[in-house]
Amino acid sequence: MGASVAVGGVVAVTTVAGSERTVQDEIHTAVVRAEINGEPREIAVDTRTSLLDMLRERAGLPGTKKACDHGACGACTVLVDGRRINSCLTLAVMHEGAQITTIEGLAGSGGRLHPLQQAFIDEDAFQCGYCTAGQIMSGVGCIAEGHAGSPAEIREWMSGNICRCGAYTNIVKAVATVARDR
Structure with missing residues (x-):
């Protein structure tokens, strides 16, 4: 009486009368x-x-x-x-x-790359590519926030983005190039 069993987000409830009904849980x-x-x-x-x-x-x-x-x-x-x-x-x-x-x-009309996407290619700022999307998005934000005045400032403001391959030098160059040409 009153017993229930939960499996995969669904609860099977046995009612007082003994019949079983299925109801969604608290999702x-x-x-x-x-x-x-x-x-x-x-x-x-x-x-x-x-x-x-x-x-x-x-x-x-x-x-x-x-x-x-x-x-x-x-x-x-x-x-x-x-x-x-x-x-x-x-x-x-x-x-x-x-x-x-x-x-x-980020890409412009007609599939034209965003300047930072192009700079990553030009500066060889990626290796395996797994971190690249996050690095580019962080770089775009860093530039827009006004934190790309020097390589040291770029490194500081992008320090939350890890590149296990170690492409940091070229990532900073790419961000600095776009910030300078902006």
């Missing part, structure tokens, strides 16, 4: 309305979904990388209302009405 969904890469989007998500997982799994934008999932590496960096954030550390539902830019949204 709640919400619709996040945001402008993603310049397009208005409405995406239904579980309220516990990170912005990173919403972008990759629900919005179909796999360019933002999932690495540490703890905010320690910067691979998941995106711009929200023009500011850099680690998308693995924030819930998607917290960004209702926001303007979100991912690496897929």
Whole structure:
């Protein structure tokens, strides 16, 4: 009497009369309305979904990388209302009405690369490429925030983005080049 068993997010409840019924457990969904890469989007998500997982799994934008999932590496960096954030550390539902830019949204019309994307190619600022999207997004934010006045300043303000391959010197050159030519 009153017993229940939970399996895979569904609860089977035995009622007093002995019949069994299935009900959804306490998983709640919400619709996040945001402008993603310049397009208005409405995406239904579980309220516990990170912005990173919403972008990759629900919005179909796999360019933002999932690495540490703890905010320690910067691979998941995106711009929200023009500011850099680690998308693995924030819930998607917290960004209702926001303007979100991912690496897929940087290219100009006709597929022309963003100046920092081109600078990464020109300066050979990546090796394996896993951190590249986060590095570029952080670099775009760093320049927009006015923190790209010197190589030392760039290194300091991009210190939350890790490159395990060690391409830091060329990453800083790429950011400095775009900041100078801006």
